[in-house]
Amino acid sequence: MSSIAYARIRNNPQFAQLVAARGRFAWFLSAIVFIVFFSFVLAVAFAPDFLAQRPFASSNVTIGILAGLFQFIVFWVLTLVYVRRANGEFDDLNKAVLDAASREDK
C-alpha cells in the first residue's frame, strides 16, 4: 500500500473522527472493567465481611457471589456492546474513509 494513500487517509477529517470516537469508547469500557474488577479485588482483601453478607433473608446468596455473577454478566455485555458498535457504526465510518482514499486514487 502506498504511503500516499496512507497520508491521504491521515489527512481525512473523517479518519480523525473515527479514531477519536472508537478510541474513546474502547478506553471508556476498559476503564469500567478495570475499576469494577480492582474494586472487587480490594473489597475481597479489605472488606470480606461485607461480601459475606446475605442481602435476602430467604436465600443463601451472598453479596460476594452476586458481585461475581454480576461481573461475568456485565463484562460480557460490555464486549457485546463494543462489538456491535465497532462492527456497525465504526466499521461504516471506516468503510467511508477507505472508499474516499480509493476514489482519490483514480
Next chain:
Amino acid sequence: MRAMISVRSLALGAGLFASSAFAGDAISQTTKQPINLTAIGMFFIFVLMTLAITYWAASRTKSTADFYTAGGGITGAQNGMAIAGDYMSAATLLGLTAMMYTRGVDAYIYMIAFFVGWPVILFLMAERLRNLGKFTFADITAYRLNQGKVRTMAAISSLVVVCFYLVAQMVGAGQLIKLLFGLDYGIALVVVGALMMVYVTFGGMVATTWVQIIKAGMLLFGGTTVVILAMTQFNFSFDELTTRAIDVHKLGTKLLAPGSLLADPVTAISLGLGLMFGTAGLPHILMRFFTVTDAKEARKSVLYASGIVAYFFNVVALMGLAAIIIVGQNPEFFEGGDIGGAIIGGGNMVAMHLAKAVGGDILLGFLSAVAFATILAVVSGLALAGASAISHDIYSRVIMKGKATEKAELRMSKFATIGLGVVAVLLGLAFEKMNVAFMVALAFGVAASANFPVLILSMYWKGLTTRGALAGGYLGLFSAVTLVVLSKSVWVDVFGFAAPLFPYTQPALFSMPLAFLATIIVSNMDTSRAAEAEREAFGDQYVRAQTGLGAASASSH
C-alpha cells in the same frame, strides 16, 4: 496420596496463591489407576474423528498462509470456540472444580480473575492485532523496526514461553492419563507427542483449529450434562444445594464468603495483572487472531470466546458445589471408605468422581476422554506457535532475509514441529518426578514481561525504536526468568534452599513495569537516524492498524 495438584498447595494459604494459581495447568505426581476401557474407547473415537479432519485439512494446507493461519478463513464463531478451547485446559475442569469443592467462593473469585482479561484484550488489542499481524506477533513488533534483531528477540521469547508451557502440559498429561486411563506415563507422553505431530505437520492451523473446536464442544457438553444431572438431586434449587453444602462442609457458612485465598492485595493484583497481560502475550493465543478474515471477525471471536469461558466457569462452580454433597458424602470415593479422608486418586479427581456418581461409567469415560483431548488440543496449538517462530521468524525472515521460497519455509515449519514434539516428549520424561508448577508461572511471566510490553508499545507508541524494543524485551525476559528462579517454586522446591530470595511467585508485577521502563527510556535516548525513520513510519502503521488498509487478507494466497 500425592495426587493432589494445585489444590493442596492452595490450601496452604494466600502467600502461595500466585504459584498455585499458575500451577493450575501443571499436575503433579499421581498414582496409576486400573485400565479404564470406556474412557480409552471414547478417546479412541475422538482420535479417529480428529485424524479424519486432519486428512481433510491436509488437502487444504498447501501454502504457508494455510499452515500458519488456515488461510485467514476461519469465522469469528469458529475462532471464538477455538480460543475458548485454548483457554479451558484440563486443569480448568479438574483444578477449578476441586478448588470450589475445598474452598468454596474463593474459587469463584479466582475464576473472575481468569475471565477479566478478555474484554480488555477485545477493547484495546483485537482489532490492531488483526490489522497488523500476518503469521506471528513478531510481524507486528518488527513492522517498522529492524526485522532481524526484533524478530530474533521475539522468536527467542516465544520459544521460551512455548517450551516451558509445553513441558508443563506434557508432564501434566502423563500424570493425568496415568490416573484416568491407567496407562504408563511414558506411553501417554509418546501418544500425546505423536498425535500432536500428526495434527500439526499434516493439518497445520486448519486441523489444530478443528481439534480445538471439537474439544471445546465436548468439554461444554460434558460439563453441562454433569451439572444438569447433579442439580436434579437438589430440585434445581441453588438454595437447596448451598444449604446442604453448608451443612456438611467444614467451612460452614464461610463456604459462600471470601476466605484467605486473596487476602493479600499484592498477590491478588499481581495475579489479575499476570493473567490479563500474560494471556495477551502468549504466542499461541495471539496467533489465533490472525486466522480470521478481518477485524470484524476478530472482534466476534472474542465475543464468542468470552461468552463460552464465562458460561463454563459458572458450570464448573456449580460442579464443585454439587460435589461437596454428592462426592464428599459418599464413602465410595474415599480411601478406605473414610469420609473426609483422602479422596481416591487425589483431590483433582473430584470432577471425575462427580461424573461417575451422576452418570455412571459412561459419563466418567466421556469426561476422561475430554480431559485427554483437551491436553492434546492445547499442546498442538503451542507446537504450531513454536514452529512458526522458528520457520517464519528465524528461518525465513532472519536467516534467509525473506528470500526463502514458500515451499522451503513450509518444509522448515514441519521439521520444526517434529523437533518441538521430540523435545517436548524427552523433556516430559526428564521432568516426570519434578514439580513443574514453576514452568507455567514462567511462561506467563515471560509472556507478560518480554512479549506484551513491546507488542503493546509497538501498536500504541510512536516513539518506540529498535534499541528500545531490544532493551525492554531482553530485560523483561531476563528479569522474569531470574525472579522465577529466585522464587519459592524453583529456589526452594527444585534447588532445595531453605527460603526463597523473591517472596512472590508471579514475577509480572515487577518484571513487566521494568520492561516498559527500559523500552521507553532507551527509545527516548535513541537519537540514531534509524530511530528517526522508525518513528516516521508509525504514521502509516497507525492508519493500517485503525482501518485495516493493507492488512493481510484471506485472499492473499
